Amino acid sequence: MHGRPRKPSKPENAAASAAKAEKLCLLQSQFLSNHHNRIYTKEALEANAKLLEINPEYYTAWNFRKLAVQHYVSEAGSDPQAIKSVYDEELRVVEAALRQNFKSYGAWHHRKWVLSKGHSSLDQELRLLDKLQQLDSRNFLTWNYRRFLTELLNRSVEDELMHTEDMIGTNFSNYSAWHNRSMLLCKQLKAKDTGLKSKDILSKEYELVQNAIFTDPDDQSGWFYHLWLIDQTIKAKPPILTASWPSNGSELIISRKQCPGEHPLYEYQGLNIDLKEFPVILYFNQAVSGVSSSTVNVESFNIMWKPLSPCNSLGSEIWMAYLNLAGEDCHFEGPVSVELCIGQSQGILSSSGSPYSKPMHIAFTVTTEAIRLQDSGGHNPDMMSWEDPNFCADEVDPRVLNSDVPFIEEIKENKESTISEWQKDTICREIAGFRDLLSIKDYKIGKLTLARLLMADDALSYPYGNVSVHSCEVLELLKDLTKSDPTHSRYYEDHISLVLLQQLTSSEEMLRRHLFCFKGANSLSVHKPLCLRLNNLSLTCLGSFNKLLGVQMLDLSNNELQSIEGLEAMQLLSCLNLSKNKLGSFTALEPLRHLSSLKALNVSDNEIGSHSIDTRRYLFSSPLSHNESVKWDPNLVPSDAANPTNYWEAIMLFKALKLTQLDIIGNEVVDDRFSSFLVKIMPSLVFLDGQKLV
């Protein structure tokens, strides 16, 4: 069970175990021949039962029994007594097998199979379970079976809650019991889907789990359950829209550059924009599903909403659609007004099932201003350089980013409706409780929980992220933890990055310090591109994208980034500097695949190719998966490449982009051959590592 060291087998037992093995081999071969010849005689079944008693993990043997049962049941015809006795025998065999090893998956599965046929009495089952749970109160197989059985018995949630309370009372270091409780409560919470009821249910749970946590803060199970409770408390809120691009009421001005006799070029804020795929982005405070042309309606545009998160089974926080502003001839005169109606009809749901309940309009206009150019220089882009002198901080208005909170007025008006008192009270009470606990002793997980609670408090009070009251304290706590718990410092550093970014983006004032005017390229443009420079901040991960949806130029160099998860939200991104970070592979750059407007990318001086183990692979699209649209010629990869995965990952990544400029020098993966390979797969590339390609 738990905490009992396994004893090494003694040499004198070797003979016994050899004899046992011989017996097992004999039974096994006997069984296999029976199985093969479909012999379901009584003797065959008995031999099989013996085999399973010795080795309950033998799935084939269980399957044989299932076949035999089917055989006998069909023979028994409609005699219920005979059928019952066939199934009862199965229950007996399973019980004998469980006595041998009550962690046997095969045996439990067989029992479920037998019971689901509905011919057996269930009276004994709970008693058997109680016995097994006494032997090992945490074994999850028994708990799984219990859930199966209570469903079958139609036992009330209340009865089962009592049972878990008893189990927790005997020993609260039993995460299986806490987990079962959370499963039961989920049912209850769903059944009574009103704020008041969930308040009653959850506050009782807080009391219970606090008793466990305070009694023994070194035990993890209580903390895990508490984390789940916080999540339930916050999630009980219906989802809201926290940001959009373009924001409500914005008037976007598109510059149309036209050289005589050529197609016009469109620019937004000094950078190219594709009017055939003009992005519209919606950002919710939690993952939602059901965003579609019927729930989010855009008048006179035919659009498709798609989620922007890599695994979108549970919905996504970010949804986007492309508007085709330019006609068939790529010509746009403007002005045009666009109006989005969100949530007019039901259908947008959070992952916990709360519906989006605040119908809302977002209206913006797009107009053009024409710029007449003397020569046709606009067609050949200049190489852009991220050097400091190219940026200046003068006269930058952050609102140009359209990154301000879109609905400030509404927040003020509807304060009561957005924050429910009990949620706020609960979080405040928990904060006070854990301050008390920490005043007794510094518990690491207590500090982390306090930090999480403080963040949750900010998120609840200011869902638009425009204020963060606790960020300084949270940073303090997390920095302490990084020092006192170096094993998990990565985790804390990630949180520090998120809080830091939230702080930086919480007000225009703060944001302005990081906004610069870029004067390096396209000196002919009327508008200087704006660059958000978040360099040298020791960031390990990214967040607060809802404030940054309109960013076109982003400098993240000189950080500690190992991941850029979430960056796909910045659909307008055209120039990105990721140099001098800790990105370890092409798979870590997966979010870039969704940035169709990205033109200039700098990933120089990272660690691509330095790590033999790729921890990000699971996030990356695989060429082996069927839903990949990228096709390539396998001959592109040199047959004698030392590490061909690098090549095909590079193809997956760069084929999806239309880069004109790439800086990749200073990574392990790069050599001459790789460079020429990159040139081959990216026909649009003009500059590679500072060199103009010929």
Added chain:
Amino acid sequence: MADLPPYPPIDPTTFDLIIVGTGLSQSILGAAAASAGKSVLHLDPNPFYGSHSSSIPPTGFSSFLCPPELSTGDRLLTHRSVYSDVDIVPEACPEDSRKFILDVSGPRVLFCADKAIEIILRSGVNQYLEFKAIDELLIWDEGKLESVPDTRSKIFKDKKMRLQEKNLLMTFFKLVQQHAQEEKKISNDDLQRPFVDFLTESRLPERIKKIILYAIAMVDYDQDEKKFCKHILSTKDGIERLVLYNSSVSRFSNAPGAMIYPIYGQGELPQAFCRRAAVKGCIHVLRMPIIDLHVDESGQYRGVKLASDQDIYSDRLVLDPSYKIPSDMKKSNPRDSLSDHPENPNLTDSYTKVARAVCITGTSLRPDVSNVLVIFPPQSLFPQQATAVRALQIGGNMAICPPGMFVLYLSALCSEAVQGKESLQEAINALVNLGSDNTETSGSISDSTSDAKNAGARPVIWKAFYVQELVEGHYDAICSAPTPDGRLDYDNVILATIQLFENLYPEEKFFPETPAEDSDEDADANVNLEPES
């Protein structure tokens, strides 16, 4: 005892050791000596085993506690009355009184990891005994019975403690456990200091301190009263007691708590040891008082004269504490008594008596369980209450009384009988009136004599009060066994017995560890525990 049936003479007439009285100490000693190959004659004037550790029906109480005066004339042997202030109400015993078996030295329990269990297992006596768990441990706190948060899960479930208190208490328990696992978490300086001060420094609130001191460490004396330093428990001893308690909890799978009680009463223990002794060749003769000692010219002990007029000779003699050792036989010996024993501070001050009470009631203190221990810390009942009162309720499932009936044992150390009786009476009143607080709680305290007539929530059907002298063991040419002490467990009795044995037979081992019969590691934990029905 004149009309005793004529006994056949005892043969042989010479033994290595004669023991008089079958109290627990003597019985263990007899079994140990017989196991060491000594020839032992074990005598008891009573018709039953156990002497001061016996369990007898209520009908026998009066005659046992007030034995008829025996005129010993000018013989060497004189009697000492162990019991005084006996008060039995009503004198008529309850119906079915034969179905009751009452402990004379109650309240007593065994901790699952204490010295008594160790000896029981080591001597093999466990095969004659069966135990059951004490279901609940309660403390009297401001007029209410509160559950004692003695384990992790009890702390978790406790409704009275604040969250921070739970944390402090559990942290303290963990410190004790870590210290026990030789991590020396507590400094030597701290270990020498009073435990109560150490608890205060651990930031434990008053209520929790009381619980630890009186309900877990089972201290008798008021630890805030520092006049007598012998009464003050040192941190070292306090930690030891907590460690013992902790290792007792859940040692045996059927006993979730720390304490167990022998089915058929505490009197089973001396009987079991006597059986063990008999297996090893000890001869037991009941109903056989000794009436005189044989002494040679030099004043050296030679033998005893039995009531049957037979003379029996032995090298050594161990007397029951109800005999006084003749004064001229006492030879000064620097280590002749237990008084120097640091473990046994009880016997050296003015608290030389223990007041005991046995009550029979028809209702349980707790509706759902029958075997309950209640602790009344000093001053919890009334301001002058100097020592802790312990009350143990045992129900019919221990086979000591008919089902549906309950026996309540109480005891308190005292210097004077009046003082002890007052403590016990207050405790009985408190328990009897429990739950009937809507009548008049204050009245019951002041009117302490009325309870016999007054029907509280739990009428007492039968009650015996008595005060027992605390007599220490004595080692010399003639030894004397100690009386039962005022503690809840048998630790001091066993220590004294071991000391007695070592004085008698310094070259012998006290129940030598028998070579392991089976290699199973759990074999040592084979105490018979009846599962809860």
